[in-house]
Amino acid sequence: MRLWGVDLGELIELTLDHIYLAGVPLIVGLLLAIPLGWLAVQRKWLYGPLLAATGLMYTIPSLALFIILPGILGTQILDPLNVLVAMTVYTIALLTRTVADALQSVPDHVKQAATAMGYSPLRRLFAVDLPLGVPVIAAGMRVAAVSNVSIVSVAALVGVSQLGILFTAGFNRNAMGPILIGVVACLILATLFDAIILSVSKALTPWQTSRSGS
Amino acid sequence: MPTVRYMVSCMIRLEGVTKRYADGTVAVDNLSFEAPEGKITVLVGPSGCGKTTSLRMINRMIEPTEGKIFVDGKDASSLKPAELRRSIGYVIQHAGLFPHRTVLSNVQTVPNLLKWDKKRAKDRAMEVLELVGLGGDFAKRYPGQLSGGQQQRVGVARALAGDPTVMLMDEPFSAIDPVVREVLQDEFLSLQERLGTTIVMVTHDIDEAIKLGHRIAVLREGGTLAQFSSPDDLLAHPNDDFVAGFVGRDRGYRALSFQRAEVPIYPAQPVELGDRPLPDEEWSIVVDANRHPIGWVERDAVEGPISQSDLQLGGTLAEEHGSLRGFLDAALSSPSGRGVVVNEGRLVGTLRPQEVLQIIRKAPRPSGDTIAGDSE
Numbered sequence: 040m041r042l043w044g045v046d047l048g049e050l051i052e053l054t055l056d057h058i059y060l061a062g063v064p065l066i067v068g069l070l071l072a073i074p075l076g077w078l079a080v081q082r083k084w085l086y087g088p089l090l091a092a093t094g095l096m097y098t099i100p101s102l103a104l105f106i107i108l109p110g111i112l113g114t115q116i117l118d119p120l121n122v123l124v125a126m127t128v129y130t131i132a133l134l135t136r137t138v139a140d141a142l143q144s145v146p147d148h149v150k151q152a153a154t155a156m157g158y159s160p161l162r163r164l165f166a167v168d169l170p171l172g173v174p175v176i177a178a179g180m181r182v183a184a185v186s187n188v189s190i191v192s193v194a195a196l197v198g199v200s201q202l203g204i205l206f207t208a209g210f211n212r213n214a215m216g217p218i219l220i221g222v223v224a225c226l227i228l229a230t231l232f233d234a235i236i237l238s239v240s241k242a243l244t245p246w247q248t249s250r251s252g253s
Numbered sequence: 254m255p256t257v258r259y260m261v262s263c264m265i266r267l268e269g270v271t272k273r274y275a276d277g278t279v280a281v282d283n284l285s286f287e288a289p290e291g292k293i294t295v296l297v298g299p300s301g302c303g304k305t306t307s308l309r310m311i312n313r314m315i316e317p318t319e320g321k322i323f324v325d326g327k328d329a330s331s332l333k334p335a336e337l338r339r340s341i342g343y344v345i346q347h348a349g350l351f352p353h354r355t356v357l358s359n360v361q362t363v364p365n366l367l368k369w370d371k372k373r374a375k376d377r378a379m380e381v382l383e384l385v386g387l388g389g390d391f392a393k394r395y396p397g398q399l400s401g402g403q404q405q406r407v408g409v410a411r412a413l414a415g416d417p418t419v420m421l422m423d424e425p426f427s428a429i430d431p432v433v434r435e436v437l438q439d440e441f442l443s444l445q446e447r448l449g450t451t452i453v454m455v456t457h458d459i460d461e462a463i464k465l466g467h468r469i470a471v472l473r474e475g476g477t478l479a480q481f482s483s484p485d486d487l488l489a490h491p492n493d494d495f496v497a498g499f500v501g502r503d504r505g506y507r508a509l510s511f512q513r514a515e516v517p518i519y520p521a522q523p524v525e526l527g528d529r530p531l532p533d534e535e536w537s538i539v540v541d542a543n544r545h546p547i548g549w550v551e552r553d554a555v556e557g558p559i560s561q562s563d564l565q566l567g568g569t570l571a572e573e574h575g576s577l578r579g580f581l582d583a584a585l586s587s588p589s590g591r592g593v594v595v596n597e598g599r600l601v602g603t604l605r606p607q608e609v610l611q612i613i614r615k616a617p618r619p620s621g622d623t624i625a626g627d628s629e
Contacts, residue, residue, distance in 0.1 A: 152350070246354070
């Protein structure tokens with residue numbers, strides 16, 4: 040079956056690739072941003088330099104990163120790993136500040152109480168600071184998700200399979216159909232990511248909804 | 254009036270403890286005191302006197318620059334901070350509850366950190382919640398659904414849950430409105446008496462310190478100890494002008510709360526509603542069927558049997574074996590000029606203001622100085 044010059048089977052395959060290339064770095068990036076953000080908050084002298092450095096990573100042009108990474112990682116230029124690593128870099132760039140903000144949003148008296156109860160710093164992070172930072176982290180994740188879905192499409196220029204392929208194909212064939220379908224698919228994907236993050240955040244913060252309900 | 258001396262071992266001992274920050278500021282200067290076991294020791298002083306810093310050095314939230322701190326005989330600096338803290342209850346001003354956890358889960362914090370088994374941790378949590386008057390349904394709520402007073406009760410329950418021998422409290426009642434505060438203080442006092450927990454508490458409120466403390470450490474700006482003594486001693490013999498000023502000008506009156514003395518009590522012939530006033534007395538005291546005083550009647554103002562509307566209420570009642578302050582309050586607040594003395598609510602007799610005042614003036618005080626003779 041074809042729709043506006045795009046094979047539906049191919050569309051599904053490209054969409055799944057896109058989800059994979061944008062989604063996995065979102066998770067991995069968060070897992071790496073958590074220790075970095077924590078370190079920035081724990082060691083005050085690191086806060087400025089660390090956030091400046093990670094923030095700068097976001098300004099590296101994605102196409103340049105896709106081309107440089109094979110040289111650094113020793114991968115083939117077509118290897119999707121390049122895209123995964125590049126997207127993880129962008130996710131870290133966005134989420135390190137988010138995590139630091141989230142940890143700082145925890146009220147001081149709550150942190151002090153937790154320390155006084157006998158939580159070690161690391162345990163306190165997972166038991167108190169991170170759970171309370173979920174709303175702030177989720178807000179940052181929503182930005183990073185949309186950003187990832189959009190940037191991944193650039194990887195079409197280095198030939199990695201995902202929805203961006205529809206843009207290059209449409210451009211080469213001078214056809215609007217594939218381009219429109221690609222844009223709509225990206226929009227739907229971004230909305231889907233957003234909805235998932237929102238519902239996970241809600242599920243992790245039952246205390247927030249019940250607070251207003253009392 | 255004998256001063257009460259506690260023949261108990263000390264639970265917390267500070268020896269020459271100093272906290273100096275990198276910029277040279279001295280928060281606490283060579284502080285030494287002992288907090289007796291099973292008693293409440295209150296650190297009180299103006300802001301900037303280092304009282305909170307001193308408290309936090311006990312559980313090593315802040316490390317002292319010099320000096321030693323012993324908790325239950327052990328040098329605190331030789332213990333792992335997190336483990337030391339698990340053995341010490343901690344209550345702070347805004348309760349500091351974990352907003353993302355239910356009341357039950359908040360209270361279970363220390364038992365879980367101590368790796369108690371699940372059932373024991375839960376049973377203990379329910380038990381201490383019951384102790385602070387938040388049984389049943391409250392366990393499932395989130396802190397955001399509780400009033401400030403209820404949150405502070407949970408804070409106390411959480412501090413008690415790990416069965417600590419020592420509890421530290423930083424301005425626990427300051428953020429609570431005055432009416433609830435009074436209730437919480439009274440509950441806290443009886444709870445402490447029942448459990449016998451050693452408590453070190455910080456407050457800026459001298460009234461709270463005198464009400465709750467068995468021992469009071471008055472600190473002055475710069476973190477030096479101005480005086481360490483029992484409340485009655487503090488009121489009777491302030492060490493210097495700073496302490497006298499901090500304790501306040503009405504300290505003589507407050508000191509009466511701790512004075513006990515024999516005051517002559519005169520038997521009184523009571524009447525009941527429906528009786529006639531005693532013909533020989535200007536004032537008669539009216540009691541109910543249980544001999545509980547309900548008011549006074551003035552002979553000349555009543556015609557016929559005494560009715561509810563003839564009663565002149567007023568006056569606090571003095572407990573028979575109460576303090577001089579209780580006697581004085583009763584004597585001064587009575588419409589008849591005679592204070593009413595009761596025992597378990599039943600009429601015992603009356604006392605005369607002049608005699609109470611005389612006794613106050615002559616009361617043997619540890620220093621021999623007089624209440625009225627505040628010579629600051």
